[in-house]
Amino acid sequence: MNQTSNMSSTKDAGERSRSRKFTPIGIIFALGGLLLFAYFVKRAGLGEILGGIKRLGAGFLIVLAISSVRHIARSLAWMQCFEAPERLRFRDAFRARLMGDALGNIVPFASMFVSEPSKPALIRDRVPLMAGLSAIAIENIFYSLSVAVFIFSGMTALLLTFHLPKALRFASIGGLIFIFLLISGATLVIRKQWKFLSGALEYLYRRGVARRWLETGRARVSTFEDRIYGFYERNRSRFLLILLLETCFHLAGVLEIYVTLSFISLALAPTLFTAFILESVNRVINVLFKFVPMRMGVDEFGTGKVSGILKFAETTGVTLAIIRKGRDLFWTAVGVAFLLHRGLSLRGAAREAEAAIASEAGNSAAAVRHVRTNESG
Numbered sequence: 001m002n003q004t005s006n007m008s009s010t011k012d013a014g015e016r017s018r019s020r021k022f023t024p025i026g027i028i029f030a031l032g033g034l035l036l037f038a039y040f041v042k043r044a045g046l047g048e049i050l051g052g053i054k055r056l057g058a059g060f061l062i063v064l065a066i067s068s069v070r071h072i073a074r075s076l077a078w079m080q081c082f083e084a085p086e087r088l089r090f091r092d093a094f095r096a097r098l099m100g101d102a103l104g105n106i107v108p109f110a111s112m113f114v115s116e117p118s119k120p121a122l123i124r125d126r127v128p129l130m131a132g133l134s135a136i137a138i139e140n141i142f143y144s145l146s147v148a149v150f151i152f153s154g155m156t157a158l159l160l161t162f163h164l165p166k167a168l169r170f171a172s173i174g175g176l177i178f179i180f181l182l183i184s185g186a187t188l189v190i191r192k193q194w195k196f197l198s199g200a201l202e203y204l205y206r207r208g209v210a211r212r213w214l215e216t217g218r219a220r221v222s223t224f225e226d227r228i229y230g231f232y233e234r235n236r237s238r239f240l241l242i243l244l245l246e247t248c249f250h251l252a253g254v255l256e257i258y259v260t261l262s263f264i265s266l267a268l269a270p271t272l273f274t275a276f277i278l279e280s281v282n283r284v285i286n287v288l289f290k291f292v293p294m295r296m297g298v299d300e301f302g303t304g305k306v307s308g309i310l311k312f313a314e315t316t317g318v319t320l321a322i323i324r325k326g327r328d329l330f331w332t333a334v335g336v337a338f339l340l341h342r343g344l345s346l347r348g349a350a351r352e353a354e355a356a357i358a359s360e361a362g363n364s365a366a367a368v369r370h371v372r373t374n375e376s377g
Contacts, residue, residue, distance in 0.1 A: 036297025040304060044318040052264035052319035059263045060326065066259060067327050069252040071097055077142065077245040078119075080238050081135040083231060086127050088135070095338050096123045102335025105294055105328060116140060122342075134227040139242070141228070145186060146246035147283050152179045154280020157273070162309050175284075193229045198222035253279040260323055265316050274310050278320070281306045294325055 041049060056063075075093040082088050096119040104115030120132025155172050158164065164172065189196065201218040254275045261270035281302055289298045299321040307317025 030293050030296070033292045033294070033296030033298065037300060040297065040300040040318055041322075044300075044304065044315040048315045049319045049322060052316065053323065055266075056260065056263040056323060059259065060323070062259055063256055063323065063327055064330060066252055066256040067331065070249045071331065073245045073248040073252065074139070074143065077242050077249075078135060078139045080242050080245070081138040081142075081231065082127070082131060083235065086131040086135075088123075088127050088132070092123050092126045096120065098331060098335035099338050100335075102332045102339065104290075105332045106336075122339075130223075134224060134231075137224060138228055138231050141186075141190075142239075142242045143246050143249075145183065146243065146250065147287065148179050148183050148186075150250045151280050151283050151287075152176060152183070154277050154283070155179075158277050158280075158306075158309075161273075164309065190229075190232060193232070195222065195225050198225055250279065250283075253282065256327075257282075257320065260320055261312070261316070264319050264323070265312060267316075268312050270312075274312075277310065278303065278306060278317075282324070294328060296325075299324065 071094060075090060075097050078093050078097070079088050079090065099122050100115045100119035103118055116136055117133060120127070120129055120136050124132065155176055159169065159172050159176075188194075198218055198221045201221055205218055254272060257278050258270050258272055258275035261275065282299070285295055285299055285302045289295050292298055300318045303321040304314045304317035307320070308314045
């Protein structure tokens with residue numbers, strides 16, 4: 001009993017230590033983002049930015065309506081990743097997505113460590129946690145592949161259509177090669193059903209590396225791999241629908257940028273092609289700077305620079321990035337409202353998600369020990 005208590009205390013201390021470690025880093029990134037944001041707003045001109053926002057006016061409601069399609073599309077895609085007898089209702093999927101995204105947008109590093117797992121954890125009263133975690137992992141695989149294809153297409157279009165500075169051109173070519181290898185590798189791994197993650201963990205475990213964590217970690221990873229590959233074998237008929245839903249997510253982003261630019265750009269009328277390139281750049285920023293809350297500063301920098309290459313005013317790009325932040329803040333507020341309705345604060349929701357996942361890990365460990373005890377008996 002004392003040993004169990006000591007292990008629990010050690011684990012809690014470790015979690016508190018990690019929280020203390022991440023908090024200063026998160027604050028540094030948040031402050032750095034705010035400084036970058038202030039710099040690019042000043043450089044673009046606050047008056048010009050406010051003028052663009054004023055020109056958008058009630059058009060912001062159209063932007064919100066289009067952005068809702070993105071949340072709806074990924075919620076429906078998540079629902080398609082459940083297997084019988086489990087079933088997730090749309091209202092629960094939509095609510096969980098907004099709550100998880102709210103954590104990712106506000107809490108430093110939550111988007112990296114808590115945001116996605118928190119979505120099934122916060123609705124485990126509706127579906128079992130393991131089923132929700134497996135489904136969100138499968139949906140994220142489809143989403144990641146669609147993002148890779150979308151970015152690859154946007155970077156190719158940018159390279160072939162516009163004259164880029166030498167450094168950006170070489171970076172784009174390198175990115176294209178990396179994405180091509182990534183897509184090819186991921187496709188091969190899924191088709192061959194290689195258990196390289198659990199295999200690597202098993203290799204480390206046998207050599208005594210991080211044995212305490214790997215005692216349960218390798219079993220959980222193996223279970224996830226089995227569920228993902230099992231879904232691949234049993235539900236190929238759903239693949240096209242899921243990919244179409246992920247495509248709708250990206251197309252809604254293109255339309256959103258096109259509509260926004262139609263209101264705020266005075267010197268140059270937007271086209272769907274330029275909106276497509278800007279959205280692909282936005283995906284790159286989201287992937288590379290997920291650890292920066294709200295992509296503060298980096299979004300303004302990236303969108304402003306690429307807007308200049310596309311012959312828009314740099315101020316137009318910065319204004320576009322700020323309007324997107326307004327959109328994100330709206331949906332974050334909705335997610336926070338859902339959390340408060342459940343009686344949870346942001347930190348409380350993050351802790352609840354971590355506790356639920358830790359509990360599931362404990363159950364997995366107990367199951368593994370039970371099987372081993374029976375086998376030895």
